Amino acid sequence: MIYYIRGILSEYTEEGIVVEAGGVGYSLIVPTTVLSELPSPGEEVRLYTYFQVAEDMQKLYGFLTREERETFLLLIKVNGIGPKLAVSVLSAISVEELRIAVITGDVKTLSRAPGLGKKTAEKMILELKDKFDAAKVVEAVAGKSGDAPVVVTDAFTEAVAALQSLGYSSSEALKAVRAVPAEDDWTVDEILQAAFQKLALF
16 A cells, blocks of 8 residues: 655646656556645645556545545545545635534535535544544644634534524634634523624624
8 A cells, every 4th residue: 555655746737646666667546636736746745645456446535634635535435425525525615614514414515616515524424434533633623723622522523514404604613603602511592592692793
């Protein structure tokens, strides 16, 4: 198994890039989110990889982080999602957005990925919901934005879902709820009441 490749970014191709390592040019398919983070040709890169072997083809996929690769591996385990569609998903939605959408059941956000229909998005949510730790995802988002730590409870998750049912996106709902300095014994109604006040300020 090829875990990662480190070498010189040789060129960009229609599907991705070519990395020269040890005198060999490796063609890698990468999400567009990865392309936007890569340096100019001639500079060194390191990409975590997935090697697909089928009867009539062999393909190598590349990712900048272990997190991206692990998310890709989870996606291709979902029935109806192959490597090509998984790359499409990661090209349209960041790993962070995907995890939030799965946790909150946001089919609309997931369906932004070309080729991913509503039924497959619902299946993704069903099969991956238990794979992501809601508390860790929220803490990671809060950490990036500089917000205070958030108490994540069943009431917290239900409050996010309630806001989504009212038409807010998963990111808007999560932003409002995690901005609430809720205690772990707060009810859904208490969290929602405070979240509505936060939404009025956004």
